[in-house]
Amino acid sequence: MEVCNMIGWNVRGMNKKDKQNAILSICRENKVGFGAFFETKLKHEKIKEVFENNFHNWDYFSSPIVSGRILVVWQTKFVKVDILLEDPQLVHCRIKVSGQQEFFFATVVYGSNSMGERKLLWDKLASIGQLKSPWIIFGDFNAMFSYQDRIGGRQVLAKDIADAQDWLALGQVEELKCEGAPYSWTNKQEAGDRIFSKLDRVFINDLWLDVFPKSEARFKWDCISDHSFCVIRNQEVNGVGFLPFRFGNHWMQYRGYREVVLHCWNAPVVFGGGLSKIIQKLFRVKHTLKRFNREEVGDIVLSYKKAKEEYSRVQEALASNPSDMSLLHSVTQAQLNVSVLQRCYASFLKQQSKLNWIKFSDDNSRFFHAFMRKRRVANRISSFTIGGKTEEDYSKVVEHFLSQFKKFMGKGNLASVAIDHSCFMQGNILSLDLHVRLLRPFTKNDVKKALFSIHSYKSPVWMVLAWDFLRGYGQILVLRLLLQCWISFMMVTCRRT
Template sequence: MENYNLMSWNVRGINKKNKQMLVLDVCRMNKIGIGALLERKIKGDKLKEFMETSFLGWNYYNSMRVRFCITGQEFCLTVVYGSNQLETRKELWFELANLPLPVKPWLIVGDFNAMFDPNDRKGGRSVTKKEIVDARNWLDLGLVEEMKIMGSFYTWSNNQDGVNRIYSKLDRIFCNEGWLDVFLTVTATTHWEVTSDHSVILLKQTGILKEGISPFRFYNMWIAHPQFRVTVLTNWNKTLRTKGRDLDQISWKLLRLKHELKKFNWRIVGDVVRKYEDSKADYQKTKSNLFNDPQNQSLCSAERASFLRFKRQEKIYGSFLRQKSKIDWLQFGDENSSYFHAHMKQRKKANRIASYVTEDGRVEDN
């Protein structure tokens, strides 16, 4: 998605020539490379004629599942146009929950015609629990998470006057953890156009993620390391070459200790995740060996030693995950580890500033 963008838009019919040109202009202005036009109300030969005249050279698909490849990375794109009927939409949630994916990165965009939250409608009747329960049950499966969209919260309006005006959030974007692994710098925006009562959803690549120099962070896991205390005391007790007041001396010592702890983390603590995985694999291997020869004292000692190494690395790894994710509780296991890694990716994406709105309303993303 480096050189072109992805769009999802409920155009509410494109049979008229002037509306087709307006849709084409939106695609040109936003440099659309992949576009999903929903509720086109144009079929058969007319659809073919529209594509060959307005979108010459484009590949197009009508209600098919398509796999795309962007900058060498494949991903699955699912475009949704949900039914207006609550009972009919139950089939949508079932299909989304059981959809086989040929590659892991998965993006879902479209007009769901469904409420996920009581605040998804403004004006008219209030959102009821019955309206949101099916959508929430699907989302609670944990297959995907909703992407944050910059721009208008509501994506549809009935365009009525005064107290009769209703706004709803019908158009959404969801992605899975595999998408965040590959396309962390893709951001979503929404804006209104004059040709439809739905807003346009636009996804674009905002460039390479440049994190710069990370600030110093004290990791609580260091305290559990047997060499931590010796490292700190040795560095702190060294004589300073500079002279000054007591507070100046403390400041210089802290600065020196900071650099020493950085080296301690690189050279001695090392890759916490890899060490945890290696110690776990080693412990599993020694348990398997002992199972085949349970009376072997040498294997018993090896199994005990590998267990202690694993528990030490498990404690360090747990402290690392808690601090990185800023969640206070953690119980070990593959599922919890996966959850914490996913949570850290979400925090990384949420903390990133990809664009901002100027005082005159322009969106800057450079």
């Protein structure tokens, strides 16, 4: 389901035609299909004339209750809007996008400057309750939600945020990820007297990200108002590159997992040896497990859901015909399948949430998935801004991110620098005869003879040197033999003394 872009903006008056044209231009530039303008100062009887002259193909809602404060607009060819509730501080409506079956709710808010009147706003929002469909709330609340919502001027006090925090504590909605300007209003005074405040906000319920997982809000400034406007959009990401390989613990509970891994691991390696051989096997097992997950495991969440639906279906059929032995067998198999998939699903949730335990209930699963979606949205980098210009093209965002990473971490890789073999010829080197003597095979007696030829006043530093030499060339077997000979020598020495 696609959602049209939405806009919320305190325009501080729409009586002038130049300002109307500027607002319309911004709506076209951001492809807005639904929006709300606050503090329009337009009388209810004049709005029809304004829209007939400038806003062609746009519809609107206004009434004597909200006129001059809230103006709801939308493009009729994109959306259909039904007004459900109006109040001097909010308008609540249901929106259906053209060509889509689903609908969502939107509440546009313009809070009063009086703290006492804003208490009625919080009560009205609370009275809407917990909606069972996607719900978004945006607008100019004229209220602070935290101590950091104002820079300059009077310090934010606890009483300033108490009512807003009490409303948020009801759990109806939570704030949507926002980008752009951190503060949405300024008094435009000179340096030292200038105040920045965050008065405009966007909230969503937990069902919003189920339907619109790529939604985000961006605040931008324009010179025609002392408020920044907010564009809410369902961003389309062109691609996310290659996802890293992640092993699923629940894979081990599927039939054939052990055989697939062992067959892949025991298959001969065409070339290489030692550590290179192990790396090749690990790569091969990784790709085998990815194919196993794709072909055998699949979507564990969907499989578990289908298994439960199948169990309910055959159980209802058996209840209608209790004497049917085939249905009884089907119920037993379906119950066994649900039990297996439930364990796999629990393992999947446990691994994803990084917890040691998790309770099984619809509310817990729903909260977990909502939290994971919110974290993915918050961590996604979809744009960057340089010199006041925002770039949103995915390929350019990736290129910019990589260039910044290389600038911070460096471009060179010392491990891959080629060795200059000419350096070896500038010092003492082994002759061919010494090469042969080092490479020729030796026996245990040769090692024993070499050990006993060392004078007693010599320091055992040769053991350290031998360790470094052998570790570098991988002669672990020879090292073990040397250690055995040394132990034998010490035992003989102790007996003599």
